[in-house]
Amino acid sequence: MFDIERWQEIFDTIRKNKLRTFLTGLSVASGIFILVILLGFGQGMQNGIEAEFKGDAATSIWVWPNRTTVEYKGLNPGRRIQLRNENFETIKENSAVDYEKASILYFPRNVRVVYNNNLLVYNVAGTNGDLQDIENEFLSEGRYINEADVKSNAKVAVISNKIKREVFAELDSPIGEYLTISGAGFKIIGVFGERSEDEGEESRIFVPISTAQLAFNGADKINNINFKLTESDNLDETLAINEKATKEILTYLKAVHGVAPEDERAIRIWNPIQEAKRYYGLTGNIKFFFWFVGVCTIIAGVVGVSNIMLIVVKERTREIGIRKALGAKPMGIVGMILQESVFVTAISGFAGLIFSMTILEIVGPNVEIDYVVNPSVNFTVAFTTVIVLVVAGAIAGFFPAWHAARIHTIEALRDE
Amino acid sequence: MIEIKDLHKSYKMGSNSLHVLKGINFSVEEGELVAIMGSSGSGKSTLLNILGMLDGADSGEYNLDNVPIKDLNETKAAQYRNKFLGFVFQSFNLINYKSAVENVALPLYYQKVNRKVRQEKALKYLEQVGLREWATHLPSELSGGQKQRVAIARAMAAEPKVLLADEPTGALDSKTSYEVMDLIQKINDAGNTILVVTHEEDIAHMCKRIVHLKDGVIVEDKKIEQVRAEQYV
Numbered sequence: 224m225f226d227i228e229r230w231q232e233i234f235d236t237i238r239k240n241k242l243r244t245f246l247t248g249l250s251v252a253s254g255i256f257i258l259v260i261l262l263g264f265g266q267g268m269q270n271g272i273e274a275e276f277k278g279d280a281a282t283s284i285w286v287w288p289n290r291t292t293v294e295y296k297g298l299n300p301g302r303r304i305q306l307r308n309e310n311f312e313t314i315k316e317n318s319a320v321d322y323e324k325a326s327i328l329y330f331p332r333n334v335r336v337v338y339n340n341n342l343l344v345y346n347v348a349g350t351n352g353d354l355q356d357i358e359n360e361f362l363s364e365g366r367y368i369n370e371a372d373v374k375s376n377a378k379v380a381v382i383s384n385k386i387k388r389e390v391f392a393e394l395d396s397p398i399g400e401y402l403t404i405s406g407a408g409f410k411i412i413g414v415f416g417e418r419s420e421d422e423g424e425e426s427r428i429f430v431p432i433s434t435a436q437l438a439f440n441g442a443d444k445i446n447n448i449n450f451k452l453t454e455s456d457n458l459d460e461t462l463a464i465n466e467k468a469t470k471e472i473l474t475y476l477k478a479v480h481g482v483a484p485e486d487e488r489a490i491r492i493w494n495p496i497q498e499a500k501r502y503y504g505l506t507g508n509i510k511f512f513f514w515f516v517g518v519c520t521i522i523a524g525v526v527g528v529s530n531i532m533l534i535v536v537k538e539r540t541r542e543i544g545i546r547k548a549l550g551a552k553p554m555g556i557v558g559m560i561l562q563e564s565v566f567v568t569a570i571s572g573f574a575g576l577i578f579s580m581t582i583l584e585i586v587g588p589n590v591e592i593d594y595v596v597n598p599s600v601n602f603t604v605a606f607t608t609v610i611v612l613v614v615a616g617a618i619a620g621f622f623p624a625w626h627a628a629r630i631h632t633i634e635a636l637r638d639e
Numbered sequence: 640m641i642e643i644k645d646l647h648k649s650y651k652m653g654s655n656s657l658h659v660l661k662g663i664n665f666s667v668e669e670g671e672l673v674a675i676m677g678s679s680g681s682g683k684s685t686l687l688n689i690l691g692m693l694d695g696a697d698s699g700e701y702n703l704d705n706v707p708i709k710d711l712n713e714t715k716a717a718q719y720r721n722k723f724l725g726f727v728f729q730s731f732n733l734i735n736y737k738s739a740v741e742n743v744a745l746p747l748y749y750q751k752v753n754r755k756v757r758q759e760k761a762l763k764y765l766e767q768v769g770l771r772e773w774a775t776h777l778p779s780e781l782s783g784g785q786k787q788r789v790a791i792a793r794a795m796a797a798e799p800k801v802l803l804a805d806e807p808t809g810a811l812d813s814k815t816s817y818e819v820m821d822l823i824q825k826i827n828d829a830g831n832t833i834l835v836v837t838h839e840e841d842i843a844h845m846c847k848r849i850v851h852l853k854d855g856v857i858v859e860d861k862k863i864e865q866v867r868a869e870q871y872v
Binding site: 231236240541542548553555632633636 | 688693694714717722726728732733734737741745746748749750754793
């Protein structure tokens with residue numbers, strides 16, 4: 224292995240058989256190249272799909288009422304369910320599940336929003352401070368509604384970036400301006416934007432829930448209950464907690480509002496994580512697909528390398544005969560052929576690896592295709608692949624080399 | 640130098656057995672130049688292969704330089720070949736991607752001679768066969784006679800006890816054949832033992848002794864007056 228004379232002999236052989244060496248190397252390098260690029264894009268798609276779901280907090284639960292569809296305890300179907308403050312409080316306080324954030328929404332009807340004597344067509348919603356996290360809103364200016372606002376029934380409002388653009392374009396900042404909502408003045412305290420572009424949320428003016436219920440005759444009515452669960456690193460665990468919470472909420476609300484347990488439509492619940500799960504499953508499949516293609520590529524590469532080794536050894540049968548007549552030992556010949564092939568496959572394998580990883584590093588971060596974000600590949604995986612290919616090439620080369628070395632010298636010399 | 644007693648060899652051809660050598664007895668002294676003659680199928684190549692340890696005998700004794708050659712495995716045979724024997728083949732058997740000097744140096748590589756000494760020695764032997772200035776040429780750039788001279792230089796480079804030549808002039812025209820024989824005679828003049836297998840009378844008469852093989856037995860073994868090849872060159 225560390226015999227310098229032998230290395231010199233091997234380099235001689237490589238130098239003088241450039242085409243053969245080049246073709247062997249090319250097949251190995253291209254195999255690795257294709258595999259790395261494929262794996263990279265598989266990872267890119269997974270990154271992309273994950274990014275698409277970063278909009279709303281993935282662990283949130285949204286609850287809103289509807290009309291009953293099933294007759295139950297003497298109550299007719301078609302009855303409209305109205306959620307109340309106490310429903311929210313009960314869930315929040317008695318739940319066996321930890322809620323990181325909990326918020327409610329109240330949508331008052333028939334409110335008029337006026338600014339500078341212009342009638343605005345935006346919706347108004349009452350809420351508390353936790354909504355910001357659940358909706359994944361970020362503040363571009365000022366502050367969000369907080370607990371003190373809710374407690375003191377403060378007449379404050381948070382508007383969206385979209386409203387700022389459309390209404391307050393001439394002002395540096397809308398903070399401190401007053402909106403007149405159904406006759407009462409509301410001071411603007413903050414501007415928010417959302418991570419995912421949701422037109423509905425973007426056209427909304429948020430005020431404290433207590434103020435909304437008080438000012439717009441809402442009493443203790445609410446339209447929407449939202450929770451955010453504590454996120455666990457483990458998707459399965461998160462899913463289990465999510466399902467438990469969903470069940471708990473539905474059971475309680477159905478019982479308290481006289482809804483038949485089998486009535487699926489009276490109380491609606493939406494949890495993005497259940498949707499996300501489908502996509503995670505999908506990325507899993509995509510990843511598997513790319514792996515499958517990758518493994519097939521490797522197999523094709525191994526077969527290719529083996530083929531080339533077979534031909535190389537066949538082509539060198541006569542040379543092997545000559546070398547044996549001149550005093551080469553069989554194992555020495557096998558060793559030399561293998562050493563040469565391992566050297567060539569390893570060098571070209573790593574060349575393919577470095578080339579493809581460089582391309583991924585340079586091109587990857589600039590890729591802007593839907594559902595593909597920053598394609599990249601795990602170095603260990605790629606490295607292992609190169610080793611597998613080199614070892615496979617060596618094993619594939621060993622048998623024909625061993626066979627050739629054992630051929631009778633006379634027969635080897637006769638080989639044309 | 641070479642002693643052979645009652646050597647037998649047969650080849651299996653399917654269910655038939657072909658008895659090629661049927662009890663060969665013969666010996667060669669140091670410094671001899673022996674021609675082994677016979678028509679095709681007489682067993683002369685088989686005999687040479689056994690002498691060259693490229694093939695094993697079924698029975699009989701073979702001593703080379705007082706070393707019994709018996710039950711050799713491939714590795715041992717390779718060592719002995721490298722130490723005792725030089726080969727010259729009808730089809731030259733040069734390695735086509737190696738230059739003349741590298742071909743000549745190859746047996747020295749297997750003797751673990753270092754690269755520099757190899758190069759020097761190889762050049763020295765190329766000089767002896769008159770191909771010094773062709774040292775860096777590939778076999779494909781050489782004529783048949785030149786190739787055979789490179790092959791002879793290669794056989795000599797290992798400084799063998801015995802030089803075995805299997806139809807060394809078989810692929811050459813008569814003028815080139817005589818040049819090669821001239822070279823072989825000169826090497827013999829220097830004291831080297833050489834065995835030449837041939838079926839050409841004129842080539843055989845350029846040796847010092849002719850052994851006639853027919854149907855696997857020696858039918859004639861005589862010393863002759865050597866014809867010098869020099870006069871035809």
